Amino acid sequence: MLDCLCDRFPTIARTQWLDRMARGRVRDAEGRALDATHPHRTGMTVRYFREVADETPIPFEETVLHVDKDLLVVDKPHFLPVTPAGNHVEHTLLARLARRFDHPDLVPLHRIDRATAGLVLFSTRRQTRARYQALFRERRIDKRYLAIAPALPELCFPLQRRSRLVRGTPFFRMQEIDGVPNAQTHVDVLQREGALWHYALQPITGRKHQLRVHMAALGAGIVGDDWYPELSSEDIAGRHGFEHPLKLLAHILAFDDPLTGRPRRFTSVRTL
Numbered sequence: 001m002l003d004c005l006c007d008r009f010p011t012i013a014r015t016q017w018l019d020r021m022a023r024g025r026v027r028d029a030e031g032r033a034l035d036a037t038h039p040h041r042t043g044m045t046v047r048y049f050r051e052v053a054d055e056t057p058i059p060f061e062e063t064v065l066h067v068d069k070d071l072l073v074v075d076k077p078h079f080l081p082v083t084p085a086g087n088h089v090e091h092t093l094l095a096r097l098a099r100r101f102d103h104p105d106l107v108p109l110h111r112i113d114r115a116t117a118g119l120v121l122f123s124t125r126r127q128t129r130a131r132y133q134a135l136f137r138e139r140r141i142d143k144r145y146l147a148i149a150p151a152l153p154e155l156c157f158p159l160q161r162r163s164r165l166v167r168g169t170p171f172f173r174m175q176e177i178d179g180v181p182n183a184q185t186h187v188d189v190l191q192r193e194g195a196l197w198h199y200a201l202q203p204i205t206g207r208k209h210q211l212r213v214h215m216a217a218l219g220a221g222i223v224g225d226d227w228y229p230e231l232s233s234e235d236i237a238g239r240h241g242f243e244h245p246l247k248l249l250a251h252i253l254a255f256d257d258p259l260t261g262r263p264r265r266f267t268s269v270r271t272l
Helices: 002-008 014-022 093-101 126-137 210-218 233-237
Strands: 026-028 046-048 063-067 071-076 117-123 141-150 159-167 174-177 183-193 196-203 248-256 263-267
Touching (some): 117 126, 117 263, 141 210, 159 210, 174 210, 183 210, 196 210
Parallel strands (some): 117 248
Antiparallel strands (some): 026 046, 071 117, 141 196, 141 248, 159 174, 159 183, 248 263
16 A cells, blocks of 8 residues: 555655654545555555644634534634635635534635635535535525725626636636626625725626625725735735635525525624
């Protein structure tokens, strides 16, 4: 098994795999710890826990708003990723909740950007997971966001922004191109005072970075956005800290429960 892992992941040192195995961080499909002498078998499932040396702690806490046998609803702070990616593994919402509730089978039903704060729904039970996932896939869930961005006095609100979004450059950014629209956002204004307005955003579709791209395309990039309309030099260099959060909040999630048919509505306790 050790030789197999070293061959499959050549950038990870043999000593690091040995250390992970010694701490029970490499397991089979049933959750049993594997050691370095365990025989490899073609088709065998091996699970390991990815680790990042010197992972930067996220000094903000999530708030659990609701938990039952099927759903867990969490109010996420800015800067905390929902799932492990890149340099964030232990300091992610999923990892924190799995430890807090001793529940390794938690699964997010949707995701919001690391930079965005607000509501995230998790499935707590595998048997009902697909019913709740269908709410997002079939657009049967009402998602409302709050944002602070520059004033747009020349536009008439409410309005619909419809465009075609595709991957841009660098790979983690999105961009609008000509073509059949695949993204739609309802935009309204809640407060018109001074140079910055408070906006209400309702994504009709769920494309990556959709709200950030659409607001930037209207001429009002969301305050604190280092990616749109332009990628900042600080973000390219990876020096951006926690001082300037993105002023975007996943404020409300509402839907008819697919198990009971009853309306459910969750509201973030956070503000911008």
